[in-house]
Amino acid sequence: MSMKCEDIERFADAYVDGELDLERTLALESHVSACQACTARLDGMRAVRQALRTVPYFRAPETLAARVRTTVADVAAATPSRQPRSVRARHRSWQAWVLSAASLVAASLVLAVVLHERTVTADDATTEAVIEGHVRSLMAGHLMDVASTDRHTVKPWFAGRVDFSPTVVDLVSDGFPLVGGRLDYIDRHPAAALVYKRRDHVINVFVWPQAAGSPSHATRSDVRGYHVISWTRDGVAVWIVSDLALSELDDFGRKLDAAMHG
Amino acid sequence: MSAVSGETLLSHLDAAYNLARWLMGNPADAEDVVQDAYVRALAGADQFRGGDERAWLLSIVRNGCYSSHRRQSVRQAADFDETVHGEDTVRPSPEQLTITRDTSRRVRRAIERLTPDFQEVIVLREFEGLSYKKIAEVVAAPVGTVMSRLSRARAQLAAALAEEKG
Numbered sequence: 001m002s003m004k005c006e007d008i009e010r011f012a013d014a015y016v017d018g019e020l021d022l023e024r025t026l027a028l029e030s031h032v033s034a035c036q037a038c039t040a041r042l043d044g045m046r047a048v049r050q051a052l053r054t055v056p057y058f059r060a061p062e063t064l065a066a067r068v069r070t071t072v073a074d075v076a077a078a079t080p081s082r083q084p085r086s087v088r089a090r091h092r093s094w095q096a097w098v099l100s101a102a103s104l105v106a107a108s109l110v111l112a113v114v115l116h117e118r119t120v121t122a123d124d125a126t127t128e129a130v131i132e133g134h135v136r137s138l139m140a141g142h143l144m145d146v147a148s149t150d151r152h153t154v155k156p157w158f159a160g161r162v163d164f165s166p167t168v169v170d171l172v173s174d175g176f177p178l179v180g181g182r183l184d185y186i187d188r189h190p191a192a193a194l195v196y197k198r199r200d201h202v203i204n205v206f207v208w209p210q211a212a213g214s215p216s217h218a219t220r221s222d223v224r225g226y227h228v229i230s231w232t233r234d235g236v237a238v239w240i241v242s243d244l245a246l247s248e249l250d251d252f253g254r255k256l257d258a259a260m261h262g
Numbered sequence: 263m264s265a266v267s268g269e270t271l272l273s274h275l276d277a278a279y280n281l282a283r284w285l286m287g288n289p290a291d292a293e294d295v296v297q298d299a300y301v302r303a304l305a306g307a308d309q310f311r312g313g314d315e316r317a318w319l320l321s322i323v324r325n326g327c328y329s330s331h332r333r334q335s336v337r338q339a340a341d342f343d344e345t346v347h348g349e350d351t352v353r354p355s356p357e358q359l360t361i362t363r364d365t366s367r368r369v370r371r372a373i374e375r376l377t378p379d380f381q382e383v384i385v386l387r388e389f390e391g392l393s394y395k396k397i398a399e400v401v402a403a404p405v406g407t408v409m410s411r412l413s414r415a416r417a418q419l420a421a422a423l424a425e426e427k428g
Contacts, residue, residue: 047420
């Protein structure tokens, strides 16, 4: 696939938003790398985006939060319990067995849903923490404690700083050079942060050992212009975050996963 | 079984307020719309057919804003113009959109001047980070329409910011 300037005009927004598929992303990038006008166009769009980030977010005032909480509580109180329990003689009939079997299934479904929701909520919190870690690393100018493109330098640096040994892989041949690592804290536990780059985009990879017994998970989210992809494998949680186009971050994720566990 | 809980809806309160605050243009109307949207959402919680709770809630907030506008025929531009006059003493470098203390105020004003259909896609995309698909759900328009609105909205913002630079 090759693109002309008109195509760039059409797809630039989707590209900047990370909504363009990989094939078009590559075609767009190959055109832009050779076209000054389109480079300027993308730079202009990024500048607008940057400017938009300076606008403060309107958080709900506490008075409103209190009002809404009251509304929610009122509705919850007004809703009658859906399954009034009364013990009747006919429950002893064979129908009762069917009913209790059915309610057992229903109960386990509810439990499954509750567990699922809990996992989602925990993942949401971690997603926020990971984005915070990413933003902090960029804003505080504290991107790296150890600056090195050599994984044999980065990996030993973590020894004695975290109580696990992160797998550090080099993806320079895939276009994602390792630039360093640092110690970070996500959700109150220490994490090894590995820093990779793609052009001028920073990718933070947070790695920590998964707590015993936690379910393995995989998430993919898009929060305030940052993309976060995570998974667990072999007891290790991996969270990657960047403002890179989602298709490219996916590509990075696949290569990282393959290299770490290959 | 109702598929969405009050608890879940509460967790999206900031998103609901942020959208309403932009679309209504002032805190008092935004609060009323959000409060009303929660009453509606809770009443209709049983009708929620799965999917994204946040997008669902935001679509209710958004519709509330539009009906409120229709009811009161709230003046959009008048309020904002007052803040426009007598400022603009700072002129950032023309080569680039310099990020200054002033930028935030300028951008805010530029967003406020967009028409609501452009404003909402900018807010949902840039401040809520919603995907095109979810924005389409909220504003009840096809993804292609969302894409073109976003693109035109950004072009207008860029133009407005460039103009201010002088």
